[in-house]
Amino acid sequence: MITNYIAAILRGGNPGDTVTVKGWIRSKREAKEFAFVDINDGSCMANIQVVIDKDVPDYATILKQINTGASIELTGELVESPAKGQRVEVKASQVKIHGEADPETYPLQKKRHSFEFLRDIGHLRSRTNTLSAVFRVRNACSAAVHQFFQERGFLWVHTPIISASDCEGAGEMFNVTTLNLKNVPLTPEKEIDYSKDFFGKAAYLTVSGQLEAEVMAMAFGNVYTFGPTFRAENSNTSRHLAEFWMIEPEMAFCDLLEDMDLAETFLRYIFKYVMEHCQADMEFFNERIDKTVLATAENIINNQFERLTYTNAITLLEKSGQKFEYPVSWGLDLQSEHERYLAEEVFKKPVILTDYPVDIKSFYMRLNDDGKTVAAMDILAPKIGEIIGGSQREERLDLLEQRLTAQGLNPADYWWYLDLRRYGTVPHAGFGLGFERLVQFMTGMTNIRDVIPFPRAPLTVEF
């Protein structure tokens, strides 16, 4: 077990300390009488430099085993480094190689690799500077999410991964079945007979935990989900995954304005947390991945998001004189190009759009008094597009039933969801946040497959 991370040694170690370093070799520079070895254990961006003199036991054998990718454990004295590049280094006295890595076949070089190539070696790519930085930031984001909600008394609720309902028509679903696919039981009408299946009815991987989160909010007030979500869409883009993590807070006794305030405070909190906990990683992204990463983070932390209604956004786009590929007119959904124009060109910061036409939004969103719009809000981020989607939910039973029917859904399928309006209904609101898009936005990584350790996407399930 690693008890003394390289991050801790580099930060707090003093010359004269005896230290043990365990990790993987990044590079070796050999001289006649000694060798420099750079070791990384994933705890930080920096490597620790180790000097191995020829008087170390088994020097000749060990030196042959020291290659990029090999695992190493060594003990030595921490000394002040006589050369530039590091404050301290380790003068090794005992060295053990746990596992060699054949340099002829080990795929990672000391040089930069393309992310496309690294995706083909998903089991090794976390050993690179960029991917390890991404996953440290991802971890910090996760911790920040929980800390934010826990500080505010929100209950973390575990909503199911297997679900019987397509809760919001959010997209194609993965079937979950134990039926024998070579001999599927059929009903007299030649439909698949799910009564013979494991659950006695059709079941799917969840596309959202929102409806269940609403159930829990009606008992605990403020709750949030943070877990995996699945979409079987054949989406081949740098912003979509078949398996992704979603954060969905749901608040009872809450309206759209409070919902927006919470979402904005939440994003600001996460950015601040990561800037404080992953400074070196963030500087690395700013230098190597996207020169605007630090400025964006400062922008989020220090500025109010722009807020305007869908209707005003349409007017603004129509008057902009900008040429768009897709038409702009009231009643049509905004396209990526429109969202990006607003966030990147007009306001140059996140934009919260509210009050969308009822016909382009989901059934559960609360109808506004004008009868034409719903209390929905989307947060649009530069370069990423929609990062948060939320709404005040329809708490009035009759209106909710009307909306279900109008969208071609059967209210009977939603009996327990409707019961929440029959028994002690309250105004409530919530939002959903794609966790990987947050990490993308934070790090400047352009492809969503590079911000999750094991991406699932069409034809992508190897690692």
Added chain:
RNA sequence: UCCUCGGUAGCUCAGUGGUAGAGCGAUCGACUGUUAAUCGAUUGGUCGCAAGUUCGAAUCUUGCCCGGGGAGCCA
């Protein structure tokens, strides 16, 4: 799923009808308190797969597979 660009050495790429190339990596050597070390030499190929055109195809044609970027769906 649609549009578009691409697939040549372990990696990144050049090569557009006539003997398969470079840089990096790796290997060997030299040198050096080095820092993606440096210098020299060596090594390295089913040109994505299949069919076709041609005296001759990495190069032209067709189909398929895979990847990047963009779009749709959405988070």
